[in-house]
Amino acid sequence: MAKFSDLVKASVFSCADGFDKLTPEISVILPTFKRGDNGLFQKSVDSLLAQTFKNFELIIIDDGSSDSTAEHIKKYMSEDARVAVIRHPENIGLPAVSQDEGFLRSRGAFYFYAFDDNEYDVSAMETLLKFLEENPDLKAVYGASEFVLPNGNVSLIGDEDLDLDRLFTLNYIPNSPVLMRRELIDEIGFYDPHISMVRLCDWDLWCRIARKYPVGRVDKTLVKELSLSLPDSLANSYPLSKAAVRERMFTDRNDRLKPESIFDMEIDDISPRLSKRSQEEIKEIAETKFSRFFWSKKQYSVPEQSGKYLLAVVNCIEASVDMFFSSHDTNVIVLNELSLAEEMAYHLKNASAVVFCRYVSENYLTYAEACRRAGTPYYYCTDENFFDLGMMSFSHDLKYFLDRASGIMVSTAPLQKYFEERGFSEIQRVVPVVFRKSETFLDDGRFKNPKELGFLYASNMRMDGLTEFREVLKDLRRKYKIRFFIFDRQQQHQEMTAFAEACKQDEIEVKIIKGERSYDAFLNKLKPLPIHFILHPEGKNDEFRNNCKNKTLNFIATGVYASAFVFVPDIFPFSRVRDEYGITGAVYKQPKDIEEQIERLLSDKAYVHAWFNKEVSLCEKEMNPETNDRLFLKLLEASPSKRKTVQIQFKDRFEVFLYSLLTLFSLGKLHKKLKKKKKSLKKRLRFLKACR
Incomplete structure (x- = not known):
């Protein structure tokens, strides 16, 4: 070569x-x-x-x-x-x-x-x-x-x-x-x-x-x-x-x-x-096209063993979905569900297996049908950031999709239990954000007699949680200059701006930064910021607390990458940081507890290093990339090496139409949805033809 x-x-x-x-x-x-x-x-x-x-x-x-x-x-x-x-x-x-x-x-x-x-x-x-x-x-x-x-x-x-x-x-x-x-x-x-x-x-x-x-x-x-x-x-x-x-x-x-x-x-x-x-x-x-060039071999051969690859179909390149597929020893291609039909059809036919991530859209139903016809096994994957899980009604569409999946992948034990209680088997555990120890560092010099302290608010879904920490920041302001950073990914700029204006009275500087969907892009925006501590709110409403139980400990990795220490409320699963990994200072019962730990971190270098090393150990265990590698290899080894391409027959069209019609009756508002379903059905059939 x-x-x-x-x-x-x-x-x-x-x-x-x-x-x-x-x-x-x-x-x-x-x-x-x-x-x-x-x-x-x-x-x-x-x-x-x-x-x-x-x-x-x-x-x-x-x-x-x-x-x-x-x-x-x-x-x-x-x-x-x-x-x-x-x-x-x-x-x-x-x-x-x-x-x-x-x-x-x-x-x-x-x-x-x-x-x-x-x-x-x-x-x-x-x-x-x-x-x-x-x-x-x-x-x-x-x-x-x-x-x-x-x-x-x-x-x-x-x-x-x-x-x-x-x-x-x-x-x-x-x-x-x-x-x-x-x-x-x-x-x-x-x-x-x-x-x-x-x-x-x-x-x-x-x-x-x-x-x-x-x-x-x-x-x-x-x-x-x-x-x-x-x-x-x-x-x-x-x-x-x-x-x-x-x-x-x-x-x-x-x-x-x-x-x-x-x-x-x-x-x-x-x-x-x-x-x-x-x-x-x-x-x-x-x-x-290249044989005329001096460097060309003129004749090329294809390897005897063709590589298998995994296709991941996503709604968007969110942080955990992006990182879930970013570190692996297997060949993985990620496509947005809105990719060109020709490209999507090609990969649905040629991929060894397909993984559909998060929200089960109408496109997913069409693609899953194409997989079935091409003999391509497909899997469903979701993580703790998929908020619709708490409201899943398991409609005909969703149940039809999941029943025919070769397996389900989830990021936490509570999510695994959630699906098992609803009659699904073949539930696999995955790591949605893999840990890369080579990118970690501890800048302990930042914690020695600082004149100012930087804080990051760790939730862009709960603006009411900002008030939980305002009194803590006011107390610390007596000794230090305080800078408070918020990443705006949910377009809740009005609430953030109101909080920033209120903090001006306390001489606390608040900076609102445009958020990033990619986890790597987020980290590279975060690392240059003068942040010492990351604050995670407790959450007062039921929706937030119900979703919290499904969460991973990925927020600890964010702190390690940024050389900052994370404080979390004393609720599950955040309490695992203390109960399973011995990082007692990271868990607070009330926001006032944070002040004592901050003062100790600023005065005790040995405490800083002990805390950081425990966080690294947590990340190595909870976010080990080998977990995903083993699962991906297992999926590829189990997938068929050759598959037949099934032509669309009249009965296939009738089956799709009948299934869609039944779904309509279960959803109500038949007249409006019938027109919409008819249009989407035609689109679905055109796509399935392209998958021949």
């Missing part, structure tokens, strides 16, 4: 006079191939060199152009000291390789993606850089781009804020204009240069970034892009195997794509973990 190092070892670097003496703030990386004769390359470079922000370097990667591109680059280097070039003696054909190679040569604190079919607004760099300077908590920012379509019409992309769930379904962030901090590449890694990712490596990178860090957006169109209208664009030059892309996207590659590891990255391997169809598609692409 060809490695990244094989492709770039013959590259030749040259630069303008004075280039080595520059200390650029931004590094602009511009790959190009044979765009000199048609003038696009010059328009792109001219728009970059004309930027209002001047302190940047422009590294052009010429991928073996045989037209006038080299002459134009030579001219630019003679006129501007900011220009350098990496020349490939032979065409490599993978723009991701060029971008990654350019970064390895770059020196700037910020990284700007540029392309040779783009024209940039003169304020593009200045606008993006100003945004990041004003928002130091953000690692990356993007603006809008005008796409010129083949018919001459113009479409806008990048004019919407990033939403993690939508991003995992559809790529709506442009590949430029994007500006990111250099350390982001050091942590996340480069574009993936594998041949299967040639058209969607940018989407893959945005998803990898968004799972860990918040990304900003400027409301301005900064680029005009012509790629879709050009016959030699990537979209018009290479086929797309979206299934193979999706499978690869959910393979953990960040470490292998980091600057120190990228040289060993294989760019044309066919992984044994991929499904048979994806392996065949990569083989076909390699032999038909």
Whole structure:
């Protein structure tokens, strides 16, 4: 197999006079191939060199152009000291390789993606850089781009804020204009240069970034892009195997794509973990579209043992669902239930097993029916954050769905009991947030004679709980400056703002921070904050208390990751922290108890370390990733290696219709729901046809 190092070892670097003496703030990386004769390359470079922000370097990667591109680059280097070039003696054909190679040569604190079919607004760099300077908590920012379509019409992309769930379904962030901090590449890694990712490596990178860090957006169109209208664009030059892309996207590659590891990255391997169809598609692409390149093997073979994979279907990329599937030794693909029908149908047929998470929607019922016809076993998974559990009526839809599931996965013993009492068997225990000890640390220096204390409110569902801690904060305010942080994920901004205004009277600073659905993104927002303690409310209403009994101890992991100590009320299951793990100081009977423990933590270093070590031990036992790995492997081993595809017959249609009709009578309001059910039934049948 060809490695990244094989492709770039013959590259030749040259630069303008004075280039080595520059200390650029931004590094602009511009790959190009044979765009000199048609003038696009010059328009792109001219728009970059004309930027209002001047302190940047422009590294052009010429991928073996045989037209006038080299002459134009030579001219630019003679006129501007900011220009350098990496020349490939032979065409490599993978723009991701060029971008990654350019970064390895770059020196700037910020990284700007540029392309040779783009024209940039003169304020593009200045606008993006100003945004990041004003928002130091953000690692990356993007603006809008005008796409010129083949018919001459113009479409806008990048004019919407990033939403993690939508991003995992559809790529709506442009590949430029994007500006990111250099350390982001050091942590996340480069574009993936594998041949299967040639058209969607940018989407893959945005998803990898968004799972860990918040990304900003400027409301301005900064680029005009012509790629879709050009016959030699990537979209018009290479086929797309979206299934193979999706499978690869959910393979953990960040470490292998980091600057120190990228040289060993294989760019044309066919992984044994991929499904048979994806392996065949990569083989076909390699032999038909990449065989002309010097690094190609020309002939490729598919591994004898095709990898099985698990498909997880989710309503949204919530914290625990995201983390439940994020650390594993098995191949897992996560799809939002609103993914394109063609993509969903493909994976429902080809996955070894399917796991449906949380809310059982009408889409789930349709997908479960498709699984039954394809012979794909499916499972249901829920965790303690699924509040509808307390109100489950086990309707015809839900019971039909669960009765035909191969098993149910839950996060806690009370949830297991809940389903068993309702007649369900094959209940498996899972870990919804896996613990990663390598990411933990204890900053004990923060607890030695601090002048200010930082607190995090640990519930975004219960705003009335804020008042429980106000008196405690007022007492501590006599000795320390108090900062109180609240993450707003439930759009309860009005209640939070009212609390913040009330705290002003007590000289307590309250900061409301936009919440994140991804657990990694939440943690990366949390870690830089000056937080010493995390406060979990007791909960006075029955709904909150009923849900509490189903909870895990995941909140302890949040404290360990943030080097902060958690205080919880003396109710089950929070009391397990004291009763089973001996962390007595963490459990309070009344909020006033917290003050005594805080004073002890601030004065006793040994107490700090003993408490922290007990928390780590708790996390290692309660959130062991091997629990999920064993279960996933068990599911895959039990799944059939070959399945038949069942055609939809008339009786299948009648069965679905009759079942839907019976459900209608049980729900009432027949007339309105009949019209809605008729429409959804037609949609369901169309999807089931696609699953043939």
